[in-house]
Amino acid sequence: MRKILLTSAVFGLACAGFLGYQAVKAQDQELSPEEEIRLVQEFNRMIAEGINPGEIWAEIGKEAFKKYNLDKCDFGLGPGKVEGALAQLPRYFPDAKRVMDLETRIGWCLQQYAGMTPEQVKKFVQQCWGKSQCMGEYDAIVMYVSMASNGQKFNVNLKDPQVKRMYEIGKQIYYARLGPWDFNCATCHAGQKEVRIRATRLWSADRPGEAGQAVSIFPKYLVRWAQPMTMHYRYSECMRQMRWPGFEPHSDLAVALSTFLYGTANGTEIKVPGIGR
Amino acid sequence: MATGTAILRVPKEAQKGQVVRVQMVITHPMTPPRRDPQTGQETPGYFLTKLQLFHNDQLVSEMNMAAGISANPFIALPLKADSSGVIKIAYEDNRGGKWERTAEITVK
Amino acid sequence: MKKALFLGLLAIGLVGISTAQQKKQPAKQPQKQAAKEEVRVTPEEVRQVLLSGFEQDPKFLWKIEQDESQRICSQYPSMEDMPPQAVQKVIELENKNIKYPQWGIYWGDWKEGKKLVESARGGRFASYGFSDRPTDRGGNCYACHLIEKGVPGGTMGPSLAGYGKRYEITKENMNTPESLEKLKTVYKIIYNGWHAFPCSSMPRFGYHGVLSPEEVMNIATYLLHPESPVNK
Numbered sequence: 001m002r003k004i005l006l007t008s009a010v011f012g013l014a015c016a017g018f019l020g021y022q023a024v025k026a027q028d029q030e031l032s033p034e035e036e037i038r039l040v041q042e043f044n045r046m047i048a049e050g051i052n053p054g055e056i057w058a059e060i061g062k063e064a065f066k067k068y069n070l071d072k073c074d075f076g077l078g079p080g081k082v083e084g085a086l087a088q089l090p091r092y093f094p095d096a097k098r099v100m101d102l103e104t105r106i107g108w109c110l111q112q113y114a115g116m117t118p119e120q121v122k123k124f125v126q127q128c129w130g131k132s133q134c135m136g137e138y139d140a141i142v143m144y145v146s147m148a149s150n151g152q153k154f155n156v157n158l159k160d161p162q163v164k165r166m167y168e169i170g171k172q173i174y175y176a177r178l179g180p181w182d183f184n185c186a187t188c189h190a191g192q193k194e195v196r197i198r199a200t201r202l203w204s205a206d207r208p209g210e211a212g213q214a215v216s217i218f219p220k221y222l223v224r225w226a227q228p229m230t231m232h233y234r235y236s237e238c239m240r241q242m243r244w245p246g247f248e249p250h251s252d253l254a255v256a257l258s259t260f261l262y263g264t265a266n267g268t269e270i271k272v273p274g275i276g277r
Numbered sequence: 278m279a280t281g282t283a284i285l286r287v288p289k290e291a292q293k294g295q296v297v298r299v300q301m302v303i304t305h306p307m308t309p310p311r312r313d314p315q316t317g318q319e320t321p322g323y324f325l326t327k328l329q330l331f332h333n334d335q336l337v338s339e340m341n342m343a344a345g346i347s348a349n350p351f352i353a354l355p356l357k358a359d360s361s362g363v364i365k366i367a368y369e370d371n372r373g374g375k376w377e378r379t380a381e382i383t384v385k
Numbered sequence: 386m387k388k389a390l391f392l393g394l395l396a397i398g399l400v401g402i403s404t405a406q407q408k409k410q411p412a413k414q415p416q417k418q419a420a421k422e423e424v425r426v427t428p429e430e431v432r433q434v435l436l437s438g439f440e441q442d443p444k445f446l447w448k449i450e451q452d453e454s455q456r457i458c459s460q461y462p463s464m465e466d467m468p469p470q471a472v473q474k475v476i477e478l479e480n481k482n483i484k485y486p487q488w489g490i491y492w493g494d495w496k497e498g499k500k501l502v503e504s505a506r507g508g509r510f511a512s513y514g515f516s517d518r519p520t521d522r523g524g525n526c527y528a529c530h531l532i533e534k535g536v537p538g539g540t541m542g543p544s545l546a547g548y549g550k551r552y553e554i555t556k557e558n559m560n561t562p563e564s565l566e567k568l569k570t571v572y573k574i575i576y577n578g579w580h581a582f583p584c585s586s587m588p589r590f591g592y593h594g595v596l597s598p599e600e601v602m603n604i605a606t607y608l609l610h611p612e613s614p615v616n617k
């Protein structure tokens with residue numbers, strides 16, 4: 001009798017141990033794409049509640065805005081008016097005779113009102129690229145001006161022929177294969193099928209609404225670099241990964257891509273800053 | 278904003294007895310202690326160590342932090358609001374920096 | 386009588402072909418036409434804007450030239466939109482652009498192939514932050530493919546788990562001509578994927594010199610060898 005009890009107890013323990021081992025092993029197995037996406041969305045939801053660390057840069061930006069005389073800068077709504085500025089950019093500026101997006105306009109105004117040369121502006125823009133926890137004034141200015149449009153919807157004027165021209169050029173560049181890896185923006189960010197690159201789900205310009213969701217949160221605070229990432233920095237990083245040549249910030253290429261992306265995003269509500277890995 | 282400055286947000290008004298969320302973001306690199314595998318050189322790290330929450334000069338919460346917390350930490354603490362007054366946070370880091378920040382709350 | 390019938394059919398056939406040609410022309414335009422009623426952009430303008438956006442470093446100017454296949458592929462947003470003519474042209478062009486290793490097709494070293502498949506380095510240059518060293522090489526295959534069981538990968542390309550098993554390559558039939566032919570097929574896809582899948586997202590690794598023919602051989606071995614972890 002005792003022997004039977006003993007052996008059954010030992011057997012029971014062994015079974016429990018085996019099941020426990022299986023459960024632990026199951027946790028190590030790769031998650032299915034749906035589970036992974038659900039967990040990432042849960043993470044994003046949790047860190048979206050509360051204060052975004054990018055707001056620190058908005059406060060720095062408010063002072064830097066005055067320091068560099070940008071209250072004389074006209075973003076399309078009058079000198080120094082930043083509320084709603086991001087919502088109607090990119091647009092054509094007759095004083096510069098160019099279509100400009102937000103960052104290009106800031107660069108132009110820095111040259112006009114803060115007395116910087118184009119090389120100084122480029123250095124100013126790139127001061128935080130490749131670094132982490134960098135309290136850059138340029139990122140701060142972009143963050144400050146972008147946050148002033150929070151809650152408004154994108155309203156790029158695609159009827160203006162200059163803007164429309166840039167939109168078309170941007171669209172062609174989006175699909176232009178280039179470089180030793182034959183990549184273009186559409187390699188990752190186009191198509192109807194929902195795909196992911198390694199573990200990151202990709203947005204697509206062909207599926208409605210996704211381009212808007214991706215673009216309406218820039219500048220985006222990146223947890224891994226502990227600093228915000230602006231649109232031009234993001235273009236530069238994308239192009240580095242695509243094995244394209246080095247990117248020139250504030251160039252017509254950036255304006256064309258911005259016009260295409262912000263034009264596609266028309267109607268999306270601005271929610272700056274976003275937060276990402 | 279230099280290292281150590283913070284954004285502190287509390288609701289302006291609250292009902293008596295309601296639990297409010299005191300939210301803050303502190304600018305700090307929070308670098309962990311490191312030992313270079315090649316040279317063996319050690320860096321002690323630079324991170325916040327303690328955070329205290331006061332409500333009308335009464336200590337409500339105390340939080341010990343270390344290098345495991347990411348840079349520019351966002352911290353939210355619950356607080357039962359039973360009287361109007363001043364909410365203060367005091368925090369320090371491992372290099373001797375000490376800062377304080379206050380905000381006001383009105384309780385009906 | 387028969388001659389007349391034959392000539393008549395020929396005439397109808399020719400008319401049919403010419404109208405079909407005309408129909409094909411507008412198919413090439415839809416992207417340009419639907420988009421702009423008033424505004425017209427020329428490829429030259431697009432090229433100017435593109436070039437203005439890059440740092441004028443003479444080291445990397447070679448990256449800016451588009452070759453013929455890239456130019457064809459740039460006109461269509463995706464493979465499905467391409468007319469059969471363009472598909473045919475790209476396949477023709479790319480079939481000429483395949484080079485084999487000097488020893489022909491052979492079973493290479495799958496361990497070396499595994500290192501190349503897993504490495505994401507090589508080819509990335511920037512004037513700030515990090516740049517890859519000139520000696521870094523890799524295919525970054527996990528970005529788009531799932532290869533070994535349990536290792537996270539992307540879903541842009543088809544899953545390659547158990548690839549050799551699917552091709553039914555075993556230790557016994559490894560060195561038969563049929564298996565070597567299968568190895569050659571996989572080699573060709575990796576070296577120049579556009580010869581079979583024109584304008585696909587997959588880079589033409591061998592053609593551009595990102596990977597040498599011997600490295601591509603090692604990667605193909607990694608995918609097909611019965612001993613390799615892909616097939617376990």
